[in-house]
Amino acid sequence: MFAIESEEADAQLVANLFERAASRDLCSPASFEHGFQQVAEMLDDIAIYAPMAFSLMATMMKGARLDEERSSRLSSRLMHGDRLLSLLTSDVPQSRIDSPSSSRSTSVTDCEDSITASPPQNVLIPPMPDSDAYTLVCDATKELFSLLDLRAEAYFTRLPVDYHWCLVDKLVSAAIANEFDAQLVAGLFDRAAARRLCSPASFEGGFAPVIQALDHTVINAPRVFERMAIMLKSARLDEERSVRLASRSKDGDELLSWLCFHVALSSMRSRSSSSRTSSANDAKVSPPHNESSPHMSDSEAYAMVCDNAQELLSLFDLRANTYFTRLPVDHHWCLVDKLVSAAIANESDAQLVAGLFDRAAARRLCSPASFEAGLAPIAQALEHITIGAPNALECIAIMMKGAHIHEDNERCIRLANRSRRGSMLLSLLSA
Numbered sequence: 001m002f003a004i005e006s007e008e009a010d011a012q013l014v015a016n017l018f019e020r021a022a023s024r025d026l027c028s029p030a031s032f033e034h035g036f037q038q039v040a041e042m043l044d045d046i047a048i049y050a051p052m053a054f055s056l057m058a059t060m061m062k063g064a065r066l067d068e069e070r071s072s073r074l075s076s077r078l079m080h081g082d083r084l085l086s087l088l089t090s091d092v093p094q095s096r097i098d099s100p101s102s103s104r105s106t107s108v109t110d111c112e113d114s115i116t117a118s119p120p121q122n123v124l125i126p127p128m129p130d131s132d133a134y135t136l137v138c139d140a141t142k143e144l145f146s147l148l149d150l151r152a153e154a155y156f157t158r159l160p161v162d163y164h165w166c167l168v169d170k171l172v173s174a175a176i177a178n179e180f181d182a183q184l185v186a187g188l189f190d191r192a193a194a195r196r197l198c199s200p201a202s203f204e205g206g207f208a209p210v211i212q213a214l215d216h217t218v219i220n221a222p223r224v225f226e227r228m229a230i231m232l233k234s235a236r237l238d239e240e241r242s243v244r245l246a247s248r249s250k251d252g253d254e255l256l257s258w259l260c261f262h263v264a265l266s267s268m269r270s271r272s273s274s275s276r277t278s279s280a281n282d283a284k285v286s287p288p289h290n291e292s293s294p295h296m297s298d299s300e301a302y303a304m305v306c307d308n309a310q311e312l313l314s315l316f317d318l319r320a321n322t323y324f325t326r327l328p329v330d331h332h333w334c335l336v337d338k339l340v341s342a343a344i345a346n347e348s349d350a351q352l353v354a355g356l357f358d359r360a361a362a363r364r365l366c367s368p369a370s371f372e373a374g375l376a377p378i379a380q381a382l383e384h385i386t387i388g389a390p391n392a393l394e395c396i397a398i399m400m401k402g403a404h405i406h407e408d409n410e411r412c413i414r415l416a417n418r419s420r421r422g423s424m425l426l427s428l429l430s431a
Helices: 008-023 027-048 053-064 068-075 080-090 108-113 130-155 161-175 179-194 200-211 222-234 241-247 252-260 265-279 298-313 315-325 329-343 348-363 368-380 382-388 393-404 409-416 422-430
Strands: none
Touching: 008 027, 008 053, 008 179, 008 222, 008 298, 027 068, 027 315, 053 080, 053 382, 068 080, 080 130, 130 161, 130 298, 130 315, 130 329, 130 348, 161 179, 161 200, 161 222, 161 298, 179 222, 179 315, 200 241, 222 252, 241 252, 265 382, 315 329, 315 348, 315 393, 329 348, 329 393, 348 368, 348 393, 368 382, 368 393, 382 393, 393 409, 393 422, 409 422
């Protein structure tokens, strides 16, 4: 149980694994208890060097869903067993996706509630040499940009091709209510499309049911067309498929306008009008079929789809907590600077960083001053960066919005004043 000496994010990942194993009876309570026993006996000693050991142990034990009797037996093996029991009886946070029928409709409320969360206790972080801090920064940056590559590969290759459309449908449905979740899913789709891990037909089959319901969804979430366009663009669908999908909504023209194709928009709208008539009676886009795909029952495939969606949409929460809490506060600006520098030329990467910044800002893991200090060097160099990366202004605006800098007019102006293109940047931030 290496997570006990590691960090909260690792312990939470282990807890999630245990929770799924327990809920599906893949591991018995006796086996869980036996596995925890040895660590429990050493926990008092471990806590000397890892102050959060009791909290991390409790997190993993909660995931294993041990009953009161087994929890008490394990706690009795510790000198400070009452402390562990106290942590075990505290409230357990709800999963982001608790059942196949749940959705992210409450994500905006969750985000608002998280803003009131207590800031991290950085006083426990020991002094760190600049070289060690910079190593952490570089490792975090490298890991963040590899996360979606690894998950795109895992999610689509281990799931039979016949069910790819179902994964697309689940992710789009879960992310449509939150801008940064939509950007995260878009990043995954971008990788999957670039590596041909998911076919255009599967993407179309997954988008179709959600787009068909947009006319109702927009009542409670006015920006759904913009978020849908973010995900749809990243799937790299051709004009014909995009127009066909847009025709499933009464407001398909609005969706097409957000997509911003390089072809004439008027031409696309005329095609949309004719396509709407021909496809109005279509019940569903048929997903592709692959005879060589391994067999998997519908229930197994759907369980895998739900697990993948839950894991993906928890990435920002876990990584934001990991990256900023293990790094001394004085070096937070350096992590911001490194991430912004790495993502300044690629919109997909910028969206990924923006999502991370959004969680860090909402949970007060990184201060506005640190965000501003980390963004300042790039803002100052924008005029030169845009020579080789024409979309740099759009990318930095995406990341500044993720850090909630656009909500602080004074900081926005200070950063914009560092560049001759500051007026354009302010215009993008106000959009």
